[in-house]
Amino acid sequence: MELYLDLHSQPCRSVFLLAKAIGIPFEFKLVELFAGQQYSEEFGKINVMRKVPVMKDGSFVLTESVAILKYMLQKHSSSLADHWYPADLQQRARVNEYLSWQHMNLRAHGSKVFLLKALFPVIMGSEVPKEKMDAAVQDLNQSLQMLEDKFLQNKPFIVGDKISVADLVAIVEIIQPVATGLDVFEGRQKLTAWRERVKKALGEKLFAEAHEVIMKVGSLPQQMQNNSNLEMLKPKFQKLFS
Amino acid sequence: MAVELYLDLLSQPCRSVLIFAKKNNIPHEVRNISLMDGEQYGDHFGKISLIRKVPALRDGDFTLTESPAILLYLAQKFQTPEHWYPADLQQRARIDEYLSWQHCAIRLHGSKVFWLKLMIPEVLHVEVPKEKMEAAVEELSGSLKLLEEKFLQDRPFIAGGHISLADLVAIVEVMQPVAAGLDVFEGRPKLNAWRDRVQAAIGKELFDEVHQNILGSQERVKVMDGSKLEFSKAKILNFFM
Numbered sequence: 001m002e003l004y005l006d007l008h009s010q011p012c013r014s015v016f017l018l019a020k021a022i023g024i025p026f027e028f029k030l031v032e033l034f035a036g037q038q039y040s041e042e043f044g045k046i047n048v049m050r051k052v053p054v055m056k057d058g059s060f061v062l063t064e065s066v067a068i069l070k071y072m073l074q075k076h077s078s079s080l081a082d083h084w085y086p087a088d089l090q091q092r093a094r095v096n097e098y099l100s101w102q103h104m105n106l107r108a109h110g111s112k113v114f115l116l117k118a119l120f121p122v123i124m125g126s127e128v129p130k131e132k133m134d135a136a137v138q139d140l141n142q143s144l145q146m147l148e149d150k151f152l153q154n155k156p157f158i159v160g161d162k163i164s165v166a167d168l169v170a171i172v173e174i175i176q177p178v179a180t181g182l183d184v185f186e187g188r189q190k191l192t193a194w195r196e197r198v199k200k201a202l203g204e205k206l207f208a209e210a211h212e213v214i215m216k217v218g219s220l221p222q223q224m225q226n227n228s229n230l231e232m233l234k235p236k237f238q239k240l241f242s
Numbered sequence: 243m244a245v246e247l248y249l250d251l252l253s254q255p256c257r258s259v260l261i262f263a264k265k266n267n268i269p270h271e272v273r274n275i276s277l278m279d280g281e282q283y284g285d286h287f288g289k290i291s292l293i294r295k296v297p298a299l300r301d302g303d304f305t306l307t308e309s310p311a312i313l314l315y316l317a318q319k320f321q322t323p324e325h326w327y328p329a330d331l332q333q334r335a336r337i338d339e340y341l342s343w344q345h346c347a348i349r350l351h352g353s354k355v356f357w358l359k360l361m362i363p364e365v366l367h368v369e370v371p372k373e374k375m376e377a378a379v380e381e382l383s384g385s386l387k388l389l390e391e392k393f394l395q396d397r398p399f400i401a402g403g404h405i406s407l408a409d410l411v412a413i414v415e416v417m418q419p420v421a422a423g424l425d426v427f428e429g430r431p432k433l434n435a436w437r438d439r440v441q442a443a444i445g446k447e448l449f450d451e452v453h454q455n456i457l458g459s460q461e462r463v464k465v466m467d468g469s470k471l472e473f474s475k476a477k478i479l480n481f482f483m
Binding site: 093103150242 | 292
């Protein structure tokens with residue numbers, strides 16, 4: 001199995017973490033997003049939408065991390081612990097509910113804060129307008145509140161007592177804005193406790209490995225300034241801020 | 243025992259859930275939640291869902307939101323015909339891929355066109371700049387192109403030879419901008435043909451019945467009390483403009 005990944009990307013991290021956590025062998029194919037490798041002719045043949053992650057299992061090519069995660073879980077279900085994607089109707093529904101909700105909520109809001117903080121100045125050539133930044137942080141706060149109040153409540157993990165793929169997808173999205181210096185865990189004990197449980201269930205070492213590049217994102221603006229492709233990339237990235 | 247479905251048929255994901263329940267003869271009771279009247283913010287609905295969005299399902303003590311989750315729950319619980327969500331790993335993955343992609347693509351772009359073309363100018367009485375409208379239509383065109391070229395290709399339906407949850411979720415979203423007066427099928431023969439197949443597979447009568455409300459939107463806004471949406475105005479403008 002080949003996984004086309006850039007660990008700067010949240011959905012790449014969830015796919016990477018699951019494959020490693022459940023012991024699925026794969027070949028890591030790096031697609032450097034900030035060098036514009038997703039726009040190469042070669043990658044266009046892998047995925048016309050020019051996004052990562054992409055999975056290639058033999059001749060079967062699949063995009064969308066949620067689909068890739070479910071494919072891996074169902075393909076290996078006989079050798080996997082049930083808690084990752086429970087067979088129980090209601091527990092599975094809780095996982096599916098989170099995986100659906102997160103696209104336009106935690107994922108969208110965490111990404112926006114990340115993009116504004118990490119990329120806006122180098123791409124747009126100016127500082128982020130305060131109202132834009134404040135609005136983005138407010139949306140993120142609302143999503144985090146919903147994660148705590150509706151999805152976690154008083155449970156150790158989203159579904160219940162054990163970690164599932166929902167917690168995995170949640171944690172990688174939260175780390176994105178955190179990597180730019182916004183400590184969303186401060187003042188949120190419930191969230192912090194849940195984070196620790198998730199890290200422990202995955203393994204601290206593996207969690208750190210998956211998050212190594214994103215935690216160095218502070219050096220990204222400089223990296224991009226030095227990149228000869230920057231002028232080509234600017235219009236493509238500008239669309240993110242329209 | 244019948245499941246309770248909290249719905250407003252003006253909402254695309256409510257339509258996919260109702261079509262699925264009716265088509266598969268799943269015992270259900272519809273509880274209407276009028277979005278235009280803000281009923282999703284009432285105390286009663288708050289007990290069903292903190293998220294305050296439709297559709298929502300209640301099955302005894304169990305409540306559930308998010309249409310893809312509700313559809314999968316109903317399919318599994320009521321053992322609906324296999325083609326809706328096949329056991330074959332790769333076919334199933336194609337459906338999951340579509341259900342994931344569509345959130346930030348067709349669903350978002352179709353909704354945006356609906357609001358910018360119809361609801362914001364006609365009900366909220368806020369002018370929509372021409373460039374914004376054009377940009378929204380262009381984004382929708384991009385998503386429709388991907389639906390045709392990546393998700394359908396030369397297959398009759400998204401997952402292959404039979405209708406699945408993916409086509410159901412797709413069609414209700416494609417109908418939203420149509421309801422605002424944008425004929426997305428014009429000049430798109432492949433999309434047109436797929437729409438006809440999906441309607442035939444669902445049953446035209448059921449399809450039309452569920453879409454009756456939304457397709458009356460252009461007429462309804464002429465007589466609609468604009469003040470109804472005042473409470474959501476800032477949120478709506480912030481999101482779509």
